[in-house]
Amino acid sequence: MTQMPQHLQLNHQGQLRHFLTIEGLSRELLTELLDTADSFLEVGERAVKKVPLLRGKTVCNVFFENSTRTRTTFELAAKRLSADVLNLNISTSSTSKGETLYDTLQNLEAMAADMFVVRHGDSGAAHFIAEHVCPDVAVINAGDGNHAHPTQAMLDMLTIRRHRGDFEKLSVAIVGDILHSRVARSNMQALKTLGCPDIRVIAPRTLLPDGIEQYGVRVFNDLRVGLRDVDVVIMLRLQRERMQSGLLPSEGEFYRLYGLTRETLALAKPDALVMHPGPINRGVEIESEVADGPQSVILKQVTYGIAVRMAVMSMAMTGQTSQRQHTQEAN
Amino acid sequence: MTQMPQHLQLNHQGQLRHFLTIEGLSRELLTELLDTADSFLEVGERAVKKVPLLRGKTVCNVFFENSTRTRTTFELAAKRLSADVLNLNISTSSTSKGETLYDTLQNLEAMAADMFVVRHGDSGAAHFIAEHVCPDVAVINAGDGNHAHPTQAMLDMLTIRRHRGDFEKLSVAIVGDILHSRVARSNMQALKTLGCPDIRVIAPRTLLPDGIEQYGVRVFNDLRVGLRDVDVVIMLRLQRERMQSGLLPSEGEFYRLYGLTRETLALAKPDALVMHPGPINRGVEIESEVADGPQSVILKQVTYGIAVRMAVMSMAMTGQTSQRQHTQEAN
Amino acid sequence: MTQMPQHLQLNHQGQLRHFLTIEGLSRELLTELLDTADSFLEVGERAVKKVPLLRGKTVCNVFFENSTRTRTTFELAAKRLSADVLNLNISTSSTSKGETLYDTLQNLEAMAADMFVVRHGDSGAAHFIAEHVCPDVAVINAGDGNHAHPTQAMLDMLTIRRHRGDFEKLSVAIVGDILHSRVARSNMQALKTLGCPDIRVIAPRTLLPDGIEQYGVRVFNDLRVGLRDVDVVIMLRLQRERMQSGLLPSEGEFYRLYGLTRETLALAKPDALVMHPGPINRGVEIESEVADGPQSVILKQVTYGIAVRMAVMSMAMTGQTSQRQHTQEAN
The missing domain is CATH 3.40.50.1370 (Aspartate/ornithine carbamoyltransferase)
Incomplete structure (x- = not known):
């Protein structure tokens, strides 16, 4: 199993910026995530089930493995956060033209995507993307091989x-x-x-x-x-x-x-x-x-799943944005 | 042909809460629907073709039978009502994992979906869903077998x-x-x-x-x-x-x-x-x-079709919401 | 190669109303388009990457040839302009029911679509649509055969x-x-x-x-x-x-x-x-x-591609809308 350095998922202030695995995350951070999800549960019960936290952000569901159910929960969570959502079923598109995973994702990043929700059949795929391909895009692991489904x-x-x-x-x-x-x-x-x-x-x-x-x-x-x-x-x-x-x-x-x-x-x-x-x-x-x-x-798990995904997405977006600003100021 | 008790489509006040068949609906209700559609026709002619009636609501197009044309009209109608729309082509997704229709829909309901637009090859499918699977979600029949296309x-x-x-x-x-x-x-x-x-x-x-x-x-x-x-x-x-x-x-x-x-x-x-x-x-x-x-x-029929679907969706959402409140107060 | 009369792409005031080919467009118009794209580049760098220029407009990506990459750029551009977007992969839908290209597009127009982004394997397809099928819908050529990809x-x-x-x-x-x-x-x-x-x-x-x-x-x-x-x-x-x-x-x-x-x-x-x-x-x-x-x-080309498509879409929508008003007033 891939070793996951704690810092890869966290920004300079210890906030979540990718969500790849539970491994290495502190009890405090997991508890904060649960608390945030609790607060989003209430959004699902409102007449208007939307909050503007990700308005104007572009979330790409990049699914190398078909999973309508999981993709749907992330799509709903993103829309309830007011994000623009792109669904990319990669197995049936670019890679059939022989493009590499690397090039596909670099292209999406160049389109100013803010977040990748990644499902992949290989263990460590989301980790690889966050570390080596698009570190400035918040990467959420939506299941990678036998490895993790955080x-x-x-x-x-x-x-x-x-x-x-x-x-x-x-x-x-x-x-x-x-x-x-x-x-x-x-x-x-x-x-x-x-x-x-x-x-x-x-x-x-x-x-x-x-x-x-x-x-x-x-x-x-x-x-x-x-x-x-x-x-x-x-x-x-x-x-x-x-x-x-x-x-x-x-x-x-x-x-x-x-x-x-x-x-x-x-x-x-x-x-x-x-x-x-x-x-x-x-x-x-x-x-x-x-x-x-x-x-x-x-x-109930399904209902809570939407709230948890909203929490993960909003926390990672905050952490990633703050990291980018920090890096820009440092330069 | 399935017998359709009138009350299944109507709430405690006689308002539409599902739209499954014309059978059993009164002349007054059909006329109200046509009047509402007339008022939406004007929305299609505006520069900004949107009204906020379904803002923050989640509409799922659940198509067990492929029909781009019909799905498109419902998707457009929902978007012009400002709803969030999920398109689910079920034949190619969950049921291929052996999940039952029942479980698929119960899951969508647990994600806080507000409306199902259902297309199915079997007569009575939308009826079955509204009666036995998800009575609290507004169900719109987008064509079921040889039965109805209301x-x-x-x-x-x-x-x-x-x-x-x-x-x-x-x-x-x-x-x-x-x-x-x-x-x-x-x-x-x-x-x-x-x-x-x-x-x-x-x-x-x-x-x-x-x-x-x-x-x-x-x-x-x-x-x-x-x-x-x-x-x-x-x-x-x-x-x-x-x-x-x-x-x-x-x-x-x-x-x-x-x-x-x-x-x-x-x-x-x-x-x-x-x-x-x-x-x-x-x-x-x-x-x-x-x-x-x-x-x-x-x-012209195509143009009117958008307005009619906007009318059906907004009326069923109102009726279903009012029914839920009524049931909650009664408990 | 099809001859493209200049006036087909331009309205009565010489503004862009379709974008089919570079052929016949003036240096001034291309420069205006580049200037507009320059201004949209900044939108991609904002925290909220959206402008309301196409709010309430319906943009249909009508792809007769599969191209996830190109479709994605147009979808993103349209969403950042706040349009409602419909993706139609025609090869797998209506035409398989034997419907003609002509009827498919006339139907979309009747649904009050404002813009078609067309990808087609035949040279001149977008041109044909703009001239003979739906002159009142802004048509954007997203690649037609060996002909053009403006x-x-x-x-x-x-x-x-x-x-x-x-x-x-x-x-x-x-x-x-x-x-x-x-x-x-x-x-x-x-x-x-x-x-x-x-x-x-x-x-x-x-x-x-x-x-x-x-x-x-x-x-x-x-x-x-x-x-x-x-x-x-x-x-x-x-x-x-x-x-x-x-x-x-x-x-x-x-x-x-x-x-x-x-x-x-x-x-x-x-x-x-x-x-x-x-x-x-x-x-x-x-x-x-x-x-x-x-x-x-x-x-960088990918990044600029979003801005250019936003520029093309907003300019063509303006030109087409102004043409429609002009025609209505003349009648």
């Missing part, structure tokens, strides 16, 4: 904080295909940073990355043991294409062993939160009755 | 009213593939509700639905008889793919029997209006000289 | 003027596939009109159009001779698909003979500007070190 992690943290409060008293289980999940990585880092004392990962051995212990988590291969008395269950989406790879037993077998059902959920605390980054596979990793049940906050 | 019908009504006035004195003929036309169904209902005493449908027997009489129309299999002395001719687009199905004779034969030409148009009243929902097939169902001729209002 | 030419002129000043003292070389380049044609016309005394085209005989002399240029088949002492080098993108056509030697051979490298660039003036319309093919027509080197203004 806005998803922060919306999960907002969900937990709003529904369970203090992280220092919680047991949180992350269940499923940890090996291929950028969400799991980012969530483990965020929970750790925010002081969660009991982070559990529950997965078959074949779906656990090497060195999982470095995250300070407890590993369980048995769902029924791992879920015991947890406050929060974060289910991961099962990438069905993994089935063919031989890493997994049959879909039915996976569901029997690792599926969250009313029966297995009963092993957690009685009011344990049920979370999932979506889109859910009903009957594959989660039972419909649980996904739609009273303990599920899956749709 | 905004097209209302723009046809606006065209007739502006160019011919009182519906109670008119003979209107609808010509072509009635069987597969959502436009025809919605138009028959709208004309009936608005008091049109002589609605004629003209089609070969193979392109007429069973039970067509229930609409209170007169059926003609001979174009030359049916067109006699009508005030308005509404041509339907011929879906060429029907040709292969054996329901139709050859394209040439169809044109000879049911095409609107200068010769057949001469059988109608001398100043009879020529209408078509577009896109037209020149030389298939209509002669170019007629489509572009002095009696044609085909391009 | 906004690219004007951004090239802005680049030269800002970095080298007076055109009357300059030697400018255009290098590469002149035969298939709409950029080359428009650039030769613009340079001529602006008074450039020494325009050189450098290409193999197989990539030169017949009658190239009519543009008042000097033709060179040898890059090393043609580059001698020029002030500006405009490289053209090599369309690799030409390779198969037998018009070109191998890619390696082309690079050896016509590639701009540090070695060949040294033959030009020591501070000669290096330009390219992008996207560049590194190692095909230009060496990476030259593209990224101190003499390259390739990314």
